[in-house]
Each structure stands twice: as structure tokens, then as C-alpha cells.
Amino acid sequence: MADHTSSGEAYWKANLRIIIVSLIIWAICSFGFGILLRPMLSGITVGGTDLGFWFAQQGSILVFLALIFFYAFRMNKLDKEHGVDEE
Amino acid sequence: MDQFTINLLFVGASFALYIGIAIWARAGSTSEFYAAGRGVHPVTNGMATAADWMSAASFISMAGLIAFVGYDNSSFLMGWTGGYVLLALLLAPYLRKFGKFTVSEFIGDRFYSPTARLVAVICLIIASTTYVIGQMTGVGVAFGRFLEVDSTTGLLIGAVIVFAYAVFGGMKGVTYTQVAQYCVLILAYTIPAIFISLQLTGNPIPALGLFGDTSSGEPLLATLDGIVTDLGFAEYTAHNGDTFNMVLFTLSLMIGTAGLPHVIMRFFTVPKVADARWSAGWALVFIALLYLTAPAVGAMARLNITQQFWPEGVEGQAVSLEQIESDATYDWMQTWQQTGLLGWEDKNGDGRIQYYNDASDAMAERAAAEGWEGNELTNFNRDILVLANPEIANLPGWVIGLVAAGGLAAALSTAAGLLLAISSAVSHDLIKGQFNPNISEKGELMSARVAMAVAIAVATYLGLNPPGFAAQTVALAFGLAAASIFPVLMMGIFTKVNNKGAVAGMLAGLIVTLVYIFLHKGWFFISGTNSFTDADPLLGTIKSTSFGAVGAMINFAVAFTVSKMTAPIPQEISELVESVRVPRGAGAAQDH
Numbered sequence: 040m041a042d043h044t045s046s047g048e049a050y051w052k053a054n055l056r057i058i059i060v061s062l063i064i065w066a067i068c069s070f071g072f073g074i075l076l077r078p079m080l081s082g083i084t085v086g087g088t089d090l091g092f093w094f095a096q097q098g099s100i101l102v103f104l105a106l107i108f109f110y111a112f113r114m115n116k117l118d119k120e121h122g123v124d125e126e
Numbered sequence: 127m128d129q130f131t132i133n134l135l136f137v138g139a140s141f142a143l144y145i146g147i148a149i150w151a152r153a154g155s156t157s158e159f160y161a162a163g164r165g166v167h168p169v170t171n172g173m174a175t176a177a178d179w180m181s182a183a184s185f186i187s188m189a190g191l192i193a194f195v196g197y198d199n200s201s202f203l204m205g206w207t208g209g210y211v212l213l214a215l216l217l218a219p220y221l222r223k224f225g226k227f228t229v230s231e232f233i234g235d236r237f238y239s240p241t242a243r244l245v246a247v248i249c250l251i252i253a254s255t256t257y258v259i260g261q262m263t264g265v266g267v268a269f270g271r272f273l274e275v276d277s278t279t280g281l282l283i284g285a286v287i288v289f290a291y292a293v294f295g296g297m298k299g300v301t302y303t304q305v306a307q308y309c310v311l312i313l314a315y316t317i318p319a320i321f322i323s324l325q326l327t328g329n330p331i332p333a334l335g336l337f338g339d340t341s342s343g344e345p346l347l348a349t350l351d352g353i354v355t356d357l358g359f360a361e362y363t364a365h366n367g368d369t370f371n372m373v374l375f376t377l378s379l380m381i382g383t384a385g386l387p388h389v390i391m392r393f394f395t396v397p398k399v400a401d402a403r404w405s406a407g408w409a410l411v412f413i414a415l416l417y418l419t420a421p422a423v424g425a426m427a428r429l430n431i432t433q434q435f436w437p438e439g440v441e442g443q444a445v446s447l448e449q450i451e452s453d454a455t456y457d458w459m460q461t462w463q464q465t466g467l468l469g470w471e472d473k474n475g476d477g478r479i480q481y482y483n484d485a486s487d488a489m490a491e492r493a494a495a496e497g498w499e500g501n502e503l504t505n506f507n508r509d510i511l512v513l514a515n516p517e518i519a520n521l522p523g524w525v526i527g528l529v530a531a532g533g534l535a536a537a538l539s540t541a542a543g544l545l546l547a548i549s550s551a552v553s554h555d556l557i558k559g560q561f562n563p564n565i566s567e568k569g570e571l572m573s574a575r576v577a578m579a580v581a582i583a584v585a586t587y588l589g590l591n592p593p594g595f596a597a598q599t600v601a602l603a604f605g606l607a608a609a610s611i612f613p614v615l616m617m618g619i620f621t622k623v624n625n626k627g628a629v630a631g632m633l634a635g636l637i638v639t640l641v642y643i644f645l646h647k648g649w650f651f652i653s654g655t656n657s658f659t660d661a662d663p664l665l666g667t668i669k670s671t672s673f674g675a676v677g678a679m680i681n682f683a684v685a686f687t688v689s690k691m692t693a694p695i696p697q698e699i700s701e702l703v704e705s706v707r708v709p710r711g712a713g714a715a716q717d718h
Binding site: 047061062065073075077085086088093100111123 | 336338
């Protein structure tokens with residue numbers, strides 16, 4: 040099985056790295072810019088309110104979309120690099 | 127043609143469409159019923175998933191909750207979309223590789239324990255039943271308005287129709303019916319929003335209109351902030367509530383989204399692991415079309431409503447009773463009054479209806495000077511906002527009919543889907559799997575029907591006295607799923623936690639969360655039996671709707687501790703975990 044080889048381990052490590060980076064972006068854009076860091080962004084105005092409000096109501100959703108498509112694209116490439124894609 | 131006939135026509139036509147497609151598709155293939163996604167393109171599958179997932183909570187209730195609270199309810203928007211990131215990154219591809227049909231099967235096999243499977247089934251039944259209560263609240267509102275009866279009668283009629291719809295059954299599993307439902311739902315949501323956005327900001331895209339300027343040149347949100355604060359309400363765009371609770375609430379909804387069986391199941395049946403990754407993305411694209419519009423619907427409706435009650439501006443005179451009765455602009459108030467979900471009372475007898483925040487100290491002076499004796503808009507149920515919105519904005523009759531059809535599509539499809547999930551969990555996993563393996567196929571079908579009838583009776587009874595507005599009740603269901611299901615799925619893939627750890631974790635997460643919810647919402651959701659309220663919760667500022675995230679952490683902690691103290695997992699399970707981590711070798715999903 041591919042998973043017991045060093046390639047299998049490297050594949051899983053690479054996957055975990057991509058997941059962790061993606062989840063950090065996920066958290067910063069929703070919990071960060073949308074809620075906790077909103078006071079810091081209050082100087083940037085967007086249509087009668089501030090950037091934090093935009094992130095909370097729309098921006099975070101757009102970032103989520105980008106993240107999922109990025110992950111699908113990146114992982115499908117990684118599968119091939121490590122030879123674990125579905126034939 | 128009067129509005130009642132138009133509504134009837136739209137609702138009837140949409141139902142004829144769904145049934146027609148179901149019959150046409152079923153003639154093609156019966157296996158569609160079980161593996162709705164197999165051989166279906168990820169885009170089509172994504173659209174069907176979106177229809178499956180967006181319920182009365184998203185369609186009917188959410189924008190109303192945002193409208194009357196503003197920024198603080200952004201949690202619904204971030205929470206119900208952010209969960210798809212967790213689903214796509216942490217669960218979907220691995221569960222697809224595992225290759226079974228249900229969540230409880232994965233838990234039973236991965237944790238090599240029938241007990242784990244039983245506990246998972248119980249968690250699923252409790253979370254799904256809570257979810258159905260929220261749907262029934264929405265069904266009551268939609269049928270009440272559409273049939274022009276009070277909401278209790280609407281709920282009872284709706285319950286009968288949901289039951290028939292669910293028994294009719296397979297329709298729900300047919301992907302193309304769900305695609306049609308998605309189309310009706312999204313058109314019904316966006317068309318009125320486009321009209322209203324054009325009226326208020328001149329921008330045909332509501333999501334952009336929200337941040338646009340009104341005809342006076344002032345930004346829409348600034349105008350809204352000004353008007354609501356002048357009436358003593360909290361500023362719309364400001365953060366007024368508790369930050370810690372908002373973070374926990376958002377997190378609960380996200381984790382819950384990734385822990386709800388009827389969403390996860392869609393990813394079991396896509397053709398390939400790679401498709402499971404793409405499908406989550408496409409589902410979110412179609413969900414985002416509604417979710418990017420919802421905050422615009424909320425803010426614009428709040429502005430329209432407030433301005434209708436203060437036709438001369440908030441500094442002038444309030445709307446008069448005479449105008450409400452004679453002016454066609456106010457017809458929506460008359461029709462919604464019949465449902466019992468909207469009410470007003472001229473407390474000070476001045477022939478006008480003053481809508482303001484009578485709890486605000488800042489308003490006390492003006493109220494005393496002008497002789498107001500409290501807020502006279504005595505009842506405005508948040509769940510009516512989206513359905514009433516086109517009437518409030520005086521849109522044409524066909525738009526109102528379309529919205530009625532969309533609201534019913536959202537509520538009925540999800541309610542029926544959940545009832546099917548509950549009934550198969552009871553008959554297949556509980557009775558056949560645990561108590562009576564020799565039950566005949568007929569007996570299994572019978573017990574499925576009985577389970578469905580019991581579930582809908584419970585949901586209808588509790589729906590008459592719901593623990594909250596539709597989206598709030600649904601949020602409780604997400605909290606339960608977050609505390610019980612998501613952590614064990616994640617640990618099953620990313621760690622080597624053993625059987626005892628998983629069972630202890632699920633039980634701890636479920637029980638603690640359920641007790642916390644019952645303490646605040648009443649035992650078994652029966653009103654009046656609660657010891658605390660969400661205004662003054664037991665633990666700090668943590669409301670019962672936000673507790674799911676805490677329950678999930680308890681689940682993780684208990685599972686790791688118990689797992690450390692007991693025997694490690696056997697070799698073959700360790701190999702199973704290794705194999706779900708790589709896509710190669712994924713066959714078609716197997717029924718056992």
C-alpha cells in the first residue's frame with residue numbers, strides 16, 4: 040500500500056500543511072477581520088460602514104469559496120505528484 | 127386576479143414541476159433513489175446539495191434575524207457558510223474514500239464498535255428532530271400567510287402536507303427535482319431583492335446595493351444607522367452584543383454544518399475523491415448566491431419598514447391608523463395581521479402607531495413630550511420578514527406568489543429530507559441493526575412510517591410553541607451536531623482515538639450540550655420548564671445557541687483522555703485509517 044511508503048507519509052504531511060495554512064486564513068478572515076480585529080479595520084470605510092462589517096457579511100463568504108477551490112485544485116495536483124490519485 | 131389566486135397558482139405550478147421531474151427521472155433509474163449523486167456532475171450535485179441544505183432557516187428566517195439585530199447576527203452568515211470549508215478540507219474526501227453510505231456506518235466501522243454506531247444514531251436522531259422543529263415553525267408561517275389563516279392552523283395543514291411529501295418519498299432523492307427546487311428557491315429569493323435594491327439604491331445587484339448610496343447620495347447603511355438610532359434602537363452596523371458569545375456562536379454553526387448527516391451524505395456518493403473536493407466548492411457557490419443577498423434583504427427591509435411607520439421621517443408624525451386602513455401601501459399589515467404574527471395597538475389613543483424602542487432611556491424624553499405610552503408595534507415576528515418583504519415594497523403580485531412558492535420549497539424539501547433521515551435511522555440502524563436483525567422488509571418499512579409519524583407529531587407539537595424563531599431553533603440543532611458528530615468524524619480520520627474514547631466523547635458532548643440547551647429552553651423544549659434564559663445564561667455570556675462549540679471541545683477532551691487510558695486500536699483499524707487518507711483505490715460507494 041502506498042501509505043506505508045515514505046511517499047505516503049510525505050503526501051500526508053504535505054496535505055496537513057495545506058490544511059493548516061488554509062484554516063489559518065479561514066479563521067483570520069471570519070473570526071479575525073469579521074469579529075475580533077474589526078476595531079483595527081474601522082478606519083477603512085466601505086459604503087457607509089467599515090471593512091470589518093463587509094468581512095462579516097460578505098467578505099468571509101468569498102474567502103471561503105476561494106479556499107475550497109484552491110484546496111481542491113492543490114490537492115488534486117498533490118495526488119498526482121505523489122502518485123496516489125485515482126487511476 | 128386576487129393575490130390569493132396568484133399564490134395558489136405559483137405554489138401549484140412549482141409542485142407540479144417537482145412531481146413531474148420526479149416521475150420522469152424515476153422512470154429512468156431506480157438506483158437514483160439511493161445514490162443521488164453518482165454519475166452526476168459536481169456542478170449539478172452542488173446545486174442539489176444547496177437545495178437540500180438551505181431550509182426555512184436560511185430562506186424564511188435568517189434575513190429577518192439580521193434585519194432586527196444588524197451586525198451581531200452576521201454569525202448566521204459566516205457560520206452557515208464557513209462550515210463548508212471544514213467539510214471540504216477535513217471530512218468530505220476521506221469519507222468518500224471510506225465508501226459507505228451513512229455517517230453512522232463510518233463511525234461503527236472506524237471505531238469497530240456497534241455501541242459507537244448506536245450512540246451516533248441517537249445523536250443524529252436528536253439533532254435532526256430539533257432541526258425539524260425549526261422547519262415546522264417556518265412551515266407554519268408560510269402556510270399561514272399563503273392560505274390566509276392564523277399560523278397555528280397553517281402549521282397543522284403544513285404538517286399533513288410535509289408528512290405526505292415525505293411518505294411519497296423518493297422524490298427527495300432525485301437530483302433533478304432538487305435542481306428544480308434550487309432554481310425556484312433562488313429566483314424567489316433574488317428577484318424581490320433586485321427590485322428592492324433598484325428602488326433604494328439604483329443598483330440591480332443587491333449584494334452591491336447594500337454598500338451603495340440611496341437617492342439622496344448618502345450610503346444606505348449610514349441612512350439606516352441614522353434612522354434606527356433616532357428611534358432608540360441599537361446602531362445597525364455596530365457591534366452591540368458580547369464578542370465571546372458571537373465567536374462561539376459562529377464556531378458552533380460552522381462545526382455543526384460539518385456534522386449534519388444529511389449534508390455529509392451527499393459527498394459519500396460522488397464518483398471520485400477529487401469530485402468530493404470540488405462538490406463542496408460548487409455547493410457553496412450556489413449557497414453563496416443566497417447568502418450574499420441575505421444581508422441586503424435584511425438591511426433594506428428594515429429601512430423600508432421603518433420608513434413606512436414614519437412617512438414624514440422619524441422627526442415627524444407617525445403613520446395614522448386611518449392611513450393603515452385606507453392606503454394600499456399598508457395592505458401587507460392587514461394580511462399579516464390575520465396570521466397572528468403581526469400586531470399593533472394604539473396605546474395612547476392618538477390615532478397613530480408609534481414604532482420606537484420604549485426601553486431606551488434616550489427616547490424617554492421625546493416620548494413624554496409627545497405623549498407616547500410605549501412602542502405601539504406590539505408584535506413583529508422575525509420569521510415573516512422575508513415573506514412579507516415584496517408586499518412591504520409594493521412589488522407586483524407575481525413576485526409575491528413566487529416568494530410563497532420559494533419559501534414552501536425551502537421548508538418542505540428540508541423537512542421531508544430530515545424526516546426520511548430520521549425514519550431510516552430508526553428502522554434501519556436502530557431496529558434492524560440493534561434490536562431485531564430478522565425483521566421483515568415489510569416490518570422495516572412499517573417501522574419507518576411509524577417513526578416518521580412520531581417525529582412529525584413531536585415536531586408539530588413543539589413547533590406550536592417553538593424554542594425560538596426558525597433560524598434560532600435550527601441553530602440549536604447545529605449545536606447538537608457540532609458537539610456530538612463532528613469531533614468523532616475528525617478524530618476518526620486525523621487521529622487514532624479508540625472505540626471507548628469515541629463513545630465517551632460523543633456521549634459527553636451530546637449530554638452536556640443537551641442539558642445546557644434544556645436548562646435555557648425548557649426540558650424537551652416544553653416552555654416554562656427552563657431555569658435560565660439566554661438573556662442571563664448559566665455560564666458567563668454563553669447562550670444556549672452558542673454552546674455547541676463548548677460541547678465539541680468537551681467531546682475532543684474526553685475522547686483523548688479515555689483513549690489514552692484504554693487499549694490502542696487494533697492493527698487492521700490502523701490500516702483502515704491510513705487507507706482513507708489517500709485517494710487511490712477508492713471504489714464506488716458500497717451498501718453493506
